[in-house]
Amino acid sequence: MKVLVVGPYKSPIIQRLVRALKRRDVEVYLASYDAFDDDSVINLGSLRSFFDYFRFHRINTLVRSINPDLVHAHVLNHYGLMSIFQPKPLLVALWGSDVMLAPYSGSLFKRICYRAINCLVLLRSNWCHTSGAHVLEEASSQCFQKVKDKSSVYYWGFPLVRGEYFLRAEASLRELGLDGEGYCVFPRGVSDIYSPEMYAKIIRAMSFQETFKGKIVVLRGFSSDSEVEKFKRLTEASEYVFVDRLLSEDELKILYSRSKYHFSVPKSDALGGGVIEPALEGSYPVLSWLPSYEVFAREHGAYIIKDDGADEIRDLCHFLVENYTNPNLHLKNLEDFETSNIVDKIIADYSKCVLNK
Numbered sequence: 001m002k003v004l005v006v007g008p009y010k011s012p013i014i015q016r017l018v019r020a021l022k023r024r025d026v027e028v029y030l031a032s033y034d035a036f037d038d039d040s041v042i043n044l045g046s047l048r049s050f051f052d053y054f055r056f057h058r059i060n061t062l063v064r065s066i067n068p069d070l071v072h073a074h075v076l077n078h079y080g081l082m083s084i085f086q087p088k089p090l091l092v093a094l095w096g097s098d099v100m101l102a103p104y105s106g107s108l109f110k111r112i113c114y115r116a117i118n119c120l121v122l123l124r125s126n127w128c129h130t131s132g133a134h135v136l137e138e139a140s141s142q143c144f145q146k147v148k149d150k151s152s153v154y155y156w157g158f159p160l161v162r163g164e165y166f167l168r169a170e171a172s173l174r175e176l177g178l179d180g181e182g183y184c185v186f187p188r189g190v191s192d193i194y195s196p197e198m199y200a201k202i203i204r205a206m207s208f209q210e211t212f213k214g215k216i217v218v219l220r221g222f223s224s225d226s227e228v229e230k231f232k233r234l235t236e237a238s239e240y241v242f243v244d245r246l247l248s249e250d251e252l253k254i255l256y257s258r259s260k261y262h263f264s265v266p267k268s269d270a271l272g273g274g275v276i277e278p279a280l281e282g283s284y285p286v287l288s289w290l291p292s293y294e295v296f297a298r299e300h301g302a303y304i305i306k307d308d309g310a311d312e313i314r315d316l317c318h319f320l321v322e323n324y325t326n327p328n329l330h331l332k333n334l335e336d337f338e339t340s341n342i343v344d345k346i347i348a349d350y351s352k353c354v355l356n357k
Contacts, residue, residue: 001350002027004066006059006083007074007093009041010034012249013273014074016158020343026350029066031059053078056085063088070126070353076139077102077114080121091353092121093156094130096270097193099139119143127353129346131155132270132292150356154345155337157273159280160253169250176243182324183259184214185283187252188274189221190231194266195288198308200234202263205313207239212321214260216240219247256281260324264288265305271296276337284329286316301331 003021007014009032021028030040033047044058063071063086070089073080076098083090103114122128122143128151130136140147173179184206188194203216218240220228228244247255256262262278265288275285275296285302287293297304305316323329335341 001347002029002066002068003070003072003350004029004031004062004068004088005072005074006031006044006079007072008032008079009038011074013157016161017156017346020158020339021346024343024347026347029062029068031062053081056082059083060086062086070350072350076121077117080125081117084121084124089126089353089357090124091349092125092128094128094135094139094270096130096132096135096268096272099130099135099142100268101193103142115142122147126150126356127152127349129154129156129349130270131157131272132290133295134291135270150352152345152349152352154342155271155276156342156346157276157337158339158342159337160249160256160277161339162253163248163250165248166250166254169248169254173251173254177241178215178217178243178255178258180215181258181260182214183255183261184216184320185255185259185262185278186216186218187221187256187262187278188264188266188272189219189223189227191221191223191227193268194264195308196227196231196234198265198288199263200231201308201313202265202305202316203235203239205317206320207236209317209321212317212324214320214324217243217255217259219243220245222246252277253281256283259283261286261320264293266290269293275302279331280334280337282330284323284331286320300333 003026005028009030018028018030031042031044033044035041035043059082068088070091071083071086072091073083074093075095076092080092103111119142130153133153136148136151136153186199190196206212220243256278259278262283263286264274269290271292279285287302287304289304289306296302303319305312
């Protein structure tokens with residue numbers, strides 16, 4: 001099978017998807033904007049504004065050249081939009097924010113435009129997949145047909161894999177002062193969607209727990225400079241270690257394996273790598289009260305914090321302190337998140353997409 005994947009190539013989930021598919025002998029081509037520094041990626045040029053996603057001819061030209069069996073487009077109103085006029089079957093990956101946030105943010109005109117774009121792409125798609133049933137429900141409500149009839153719901157990220165620079169990664173973490181154990185990691189970045197105000201309240205409350213010995217680590221992720229500055233104004237630098245760069249896959253694998261807890265408390269999200277990747281390394285998740293997170297907690301285990309009220313945060317701190325040295329605090333039934341099972345589901349979706357022409 002020959003597949004053209006179009007999506008943000010710097011996203012770890014895209015990189016792992018391509019690697020996993022190639023190991024299964026799928027002929028994969030990856031195209032992305034701003035891919036100037038990677039010869040293995042087809043560069044679509046510079047992404048200067050949202051209007052660059054209307055450059056349909058760039059995908060159409062690629063499809064004529066490569067002649068794939070299907071196009072696998074990521075983010076409904078970005079690369080999904082770019083792919084609507086190419087002639088091949090279209091599989092669209094719904095990332096969550098494209099459905100749950102974009103149509104409800106900004107001016108009335110902007111919200112109407114996003115809803116119209118989402119509906120157009122959903123109508124054009126032959127199949128969709130997402131990590132959250134609530135995302136699929138919302139997508140269906142934005143479209144005139146039942147999207148659920150041509151969609152799959154499953155986690156489609158991939159576990160972290162030890163690479164060739166593992167020893168170098170250990171040394172770089174030591175330079176950051178992260179060579180201990182029992183960390184409490186905030187892995188998602190500090191963009192508004194990830195509730196930095198709630199982060200700040202949790203961190204402040206944890207720092208006042210005299211019996212709590214876990215070091216708090218906040219990762220920058222893909223947050224902008226202004227988002228980082230805003231977060232730092234909300235917190236005291238002495239309360240945590242801030243990692244002001246993207247960590248490599250090896251560094252993340254080591255850090256998560258040394259962590260006791262990780263926190264993912266966004267305002268909206270499908271089940272993402274910020275929850276699963278640390279969990280697979282043995283860290284225990286603290287999650288916000290979202291539908292996909294509640295399902296995960298019910299099936300696998302997690303602590304759910306409902307809001308950032310004083311009572312909720314007090315109860316959370318009590319849980320963190322009481323269970324910090326508890327060897328029996330662990331998750332269960334994580335087989336669905338193994339690479340082989342995820343690739344099986346994606347390849348099955350490729351077949352459904354091609355058959356649903």
